[in-house]
Amino acid sequence: xxxxxxxxxxxxxxxxxxxxxxxxxxxxxxxxxxxxxxxxxxxxxxxxxxxxxxxxxxxxxxxxxxxxxxxxxxxxxxxxxxxxxxxxxxxxxxxxxxxxxxxxxxxxxxxxxx
Amino acid sequence: xxxxxxxxxxxxxxxxxxxxxxxxxxxxxxxxxxxxxxxxxxxxxxxxxxxxxxxxxxxxxxxxxxxxxxxxxxxxxxxxxxxxxxxxxxxxxxxxxxxxxxxxxxxxxxxxxxxx
Numbered sequence: 001x002x003x004x005x006x007x008x009x010x011x012x013x014x015x016x017x018x019x020x021x022x023x024x025x026x027x028x029x030x031x032x033x034x035x036x037x038x039x040x041x042x043x044x045x046x047x048x049x050x051x052x053x054x055x056x057x058x059x060x061x062x063x064x065x066x067x068x069x070x071x072x073x074x075x076x077x078x079x080x081x082x083x084x085x086x087x088x089x090x091x092x093x094x095x096x097x098x099x100x101x102x103x104x105x106x107x108x109x110x111x112x113x114x
Numbered sequence: 115x116x117x118x119x120x121x122x123x124x125x126x127x128x129x130x131x132x133x134x135x136x137x138x139x140x141x142x143x144x145x146x147x148x149x150x151x152x153x154x155x156x157x158x159x160x161x162x163x164x165x166x167x168x169x170x171x172x173x174x175x176x177x178x179x180x181x182x183x184x185x186x187x188x189x190x191x192x193x194x195x196x197x198x199x200x201x202x203x204x205x206x207x208x209x210x211x212x213x214x215x216x217x218x219x220x221x222x223x224x225x226x227x228x229x230x
Contacts, residue, residue, distance in 0.1 A: 034219070043206060043223035044157070089156065093219060101147050102208075102219050104157045 006105030023090035118222035137207030145210035
């Protein structure tokens with residue numbers, strides 16, 4: 001079955017540091033890939049997505065590139081801010097299924113210190 | 115993007131009682147899903163809410179415990195029945211939006227339930 005493996009946290013960085021959160025996946029077919037973010041005390045928000053190989057999703061300074069050859073979708077940001085402190089979830093949606101449910105990774109807690 | 119409203123946003127429930135969570139979407143959507151997020155955990159799909167027919171449950175979830183209604187294309191409810199402290203979780207409604215192959219899944223703000 002489909003699965004998503006995320007870099008284990010927690011991750012603690014200083015403000016303006018470079019961020020990478022690794023995400024690899026296993027899926028049949030050609031999944032769409034997503035990063036969601038959950039700020040403290042809030043629900044899930046879509047951060048970015050990519051629907052086919054070599055697509056790059058980007059939003060709020062975050063980027064992730066769909067790498068089919070390495071089955072990866074690593075999240076990066078060049079300079080993190082304190083306000084980026086949140087839990088980040090990598091997820092995939094397999095379009096070959098009859099429904100568009102998501103398979104989530106375990107989540108990575110990010111804390112950015114001033 | 116779809117705007118999803120969930121009610122209640124938070125509640126504290128007594129053991130043995132049941133609570134119904136409502137999910138309202140601002141547009142008609144084909145796919146609606148219910149997820150559970152236990153404290154400090156990732157999200158687990160409970161079921162797919164099917165309009166006009168019984169929900170499709172994932173392994174480990176049953177209709178008697180989590181009855182779901184989907185009377186139309188913009189509304190669904192999830193009931194958590196006979197609650198125990200282990201049911202303390204965030205329950206999230208989500209919808210699929212977009213054409214086949216480009217679907218994006220959007221989430222409501224979640225319903226944060228604490229069972230005491």
